[in-house]
Amino acid sequence: MGNVRQERRSEIVEVALRLSEEHGLPAVSMRAIATGVGLTPMALYGYFRSKDDLLDGLVGRVLAEVPRPGPALGWRERLLVCARGAREVAHRYPRTFPLLLTRPVVLPEAVRVVDPLYGALLDAGVPGEQVAGLERMFSTFVLGFAVSEVSGRFGEGNLGTRQRRERAGPRELPAHHRLGEVLDLPVDWDAEFEKGLERLLETVGRAGSGERGPFTDGPDEPAVGEGERGGTRGRTDSDASPPA
Amino acid sequence: MGNVRQERRSEIVEVALRLSEEHGLPAVSMRAIATGVGLTPMALYGYFRSKDDLLDGLVGRVLAEVPRPGPALGWRERLLVCARGAREVAHRYPRTFPLLLTRPVVLPEAVRVVDPLYGALLDAGVPGEQVAGLERMFSTFVLGFAVSEVSGRFGEGNLGTRQRRERAGPRELPAHHRLGEVLDLPVDWDAEFEKGLERLLETVGRAGSGERGPFTDGPDEPAVGEGERGGTRGRTDSDASPPA
DNA sequence: TGGCATTACTCTACACCGTATACAAGCATT
């Protein structure tokens, strides 16, 4: 059987993941991986077509830890479980996670992660033609937020912001000066993520119950409104991941 | 004057940009850039401390083309101009743009792009403590969408989706099967982007006019930084929804 | 049992990468 093959494959990926987390993504070289598994660099090419292929495997490995809630919970909870779970994975593998945004992912693993999201949106009453788009919006937010958070894109603190604001005059950065010291408050990322989720869930709810906001104009088809109402504020902790 | 220096600097960045767009980001090597400007690789280090520094310059160069609308327009239009402008830049430099998400950007250029967004959100009546967070949500969507679009993260077509759906049984991807051929429809990215923007603008409008949606219920603490209501400068302007 | 193909792996080599270090020419100022 190719079973032993699969084992070696995942062993290689595991070493890559360890390397990435311990020494950063740039340290993930074929040579380093090879010595990690006790082989020659070229031996890896028996299991992966190229380094890119191997990195795809790494993406899949990380993606596999994103929870995939079954239809037991309400659609709100399911979306929350996915989102929070993905962010937790980002925190678990902070140096590897940014790979997800870098690579064009049409991996089977990715599809398996997306499916529960589709399901939840459908159950929220979102019309079929809008499901894919709304899912992209949702996962773009979750991924973008998590990646920005762990990769420091948001700025590693607020000091940078303050310094820049003071360096440039109010004429160049008027809004920064209007905001003033509010920008220097420490950011509660957990809270901000939850707030963003809340806003997105609201958007989903609206898309699922006929839409029709005060600003949406244009012709639309009536949606199959079965928007359920669920206890949204549950904080269902979702720490369900395999112990490596 | 350091003027001639600045000229050489931007000439170097320009060559890097051309290389990146013509042959892809991996082709942007110090050696290639150097021959592009007619110099030795090491000469570049007189203008940039390292390759990373040079790439930051490249990011700034791209960022500089994102429009920065003045306060003449209404806040809605301003947000739309920024968002659409950023996406246009992504389409103009599809192979370079993904750099923006890769690098931790606290560049002066980035701050200059963010400032109009802050201004627009303030004018929308968003309370000061929520401005930064809402801006991050907004720009995360715009950047994430644009990058995903040009880098093919969304899947370069729908064929992949279809094949995968058929490969895996309905038990493994139930929602995909529930959606059926809707997933195979060609995607109108322009329309989807506009739709996402519309939804976000709606969220902004709500945050700016008291918040409190139909689903944010529950006996919970006032979620995070939402201490006061409409504090700053309520509703400076209100404008009609723009033509898409 | 001998021959043979397959598998799993190693060795060597190539072209390329970022950049540290040392050196050379041109120019301004004293």
Added chain:
DNA sequence: AATGCTTGTATACGGTGTAGAGTAATGCCA
């Protein structure tokens, strides 16, 4: 005319991904 700064070159080092050929062990089949 001598000085020192700016600007650029030359060379070299240790790294990268991977192509190509070679090798040892294994299992199959006559």
